[in-house]
Amino acid sequence: MRGRPAIFDNKEVIEKAQKVFWTKGFTATSLEDVLTATGMGSGSFYNTFKGGKKELFRKALNQRREAFRAFETALNQSDAPMELIRDFFRSIARADHDTHLQGCLVVNTVVEMAALDKDLEEEAVAILKETEHLYTKAIRRAQREGTMKNQTDPVILGRYLITLWNGINVTRRMYPDNKILLKQIDMQLEILR
Amino acid sequence: MRGRPAIFDNKEVIEKAQKVFWTKGFTATSLEDVLTATGMGSGSFYNTFKGGKKELFRKALNQRREAFRAFETALNQSDAPMELIRDFFRSIARADHDTHLQGCLVVNTVVEMAALDKDLEEEAVAILKETEHLYTKAIRRAQREGTMKNQTDPVILGRYLITLWNGINVTRRMYPDNKILLKQIDMQLEILR
DNA sequence: ATATTTTTGTAATGATCAATACAAAATAAT
C-alpha cells in the first residue's frame, strides 16, 4: 500500500480515548482532551476518524461491547455459568476508589445521551440488553439443570440482574467502599440461589 | 426596599431551569438554554445568580431535595409507611415516555459530575443518602411493629432500595414501558414482605 | 527518477461558550 505509514495504532488510540470518555463523559470531553490522551494531532485524528468525536466515541463504546462479549464466550464454555455471573458482580467490590467513581461506561452513556444523541443512547441500551440476555440465558440453563431453586421467570430475573448492574454502578459512587459493596452485592445475589 | 422591582420569580426560574438541567444535564445545558427557558436576559441572570450556571444548578438540585423531604414528612405522618414507599416506587410505572428517558435528576448528577465537580457530586450523593435513610427508618419501624416479616438488617434493606432506585432509573430508559416496569418493581419489592 | 498516495503537524476557521460592562429603567428614601 502507498502513502506515509501511520504511526498511531488504531486500537490503542480508541483505548486511550475510551479512558477519557469513561471518566468525563462525551460532552465534557473536548477534542483537545482526546488529542492529549492519544498524542495525535488534529490532522491525523480527522484523517482517521472522519466522523469526528462522535465516531470515536461510538468506537470506544463498541470496544467496551467486545469486553462484554468476551464474557459471553466464557459463560458459554463454563459448566457453572451462574458462578461466573456471581463473581462478575462480586468483582466490582475488588476495584479501587477511582474505578468506583467511574462507574460503567455503558450506563453512563445511557444516562448522558438519552436527550442528547438518540444514536449513541440506543447503542448503549442495546449493549445493556445484550448483557441482560446473557444473564437470562444462564439463569434459564441453571434452572433447567437444577442448580438453581428459584423458579421465577428467567426474563424477570435477567432484568433484576441488569437493574442491579445499573443500580450498583451508581451506588458504588455513594459508597466507594469494598466492604459495604460486597455485603450489598452478596445480599442481592441471594435471590439467585 | 429600594430599586427597580424584579419581574422574575426566583422559584419559578429555578423550576424552569431544573427542567432543562434534568433533561440535558449540567455540561450540555448552555446558558442560552437557561435564558431561553426562563425568559431572562444575561443581565438579570448574573445579577440574581452571582455564582453563574453552577449556583443555579445547585439551587435546582436542592429544590429537588425539598421534594424528597416532603416525602419524608408524609412518611412520618403515615401509619403504613412501607405502603407509601411501595407506592413511591410503583408510581415510576405511571410516568410517560419522556419522563422515563429523563430518569432522576439526582442520579443523573451523580453519574455526570463524579469526575467533573466534586461539590455537586457530593451534594447529589448526600441527597441519595438522605433518601436511603428514609427507607431505612421506615423499614426499622415496620419490623418493630411487626408489619414486615423480613428481619434483614434495615441498613442493608435501605441500601437495597436506594440501589433499586438508582437501577430502575436506568432500566426505565432501556424499557420505557409501564407494564414491564411495574412487573419488575413489584417483583423487586417482594423482598420487603 | 518521477508521480501518486497517505499520514503528519500546524495554523486558521467560524461557532459557541460562560461571563462581564454598562447604560437605561424603575422603584424607594431623603
Add this chain to the structure above:
DNA sequence: ATTATTTTGTATTGATCATTACAAAAATAT
C-alpha cells in the same frame, strides 16, 4: 425634586469548542 439603589436589556468580551485547510513528510507504484 433629587439621590440612591436595584433590576433590566443589550452589546461585547475573551476563551474554548469542533472542525477544516494545507503543505511538508514519507512511503509505494510506475
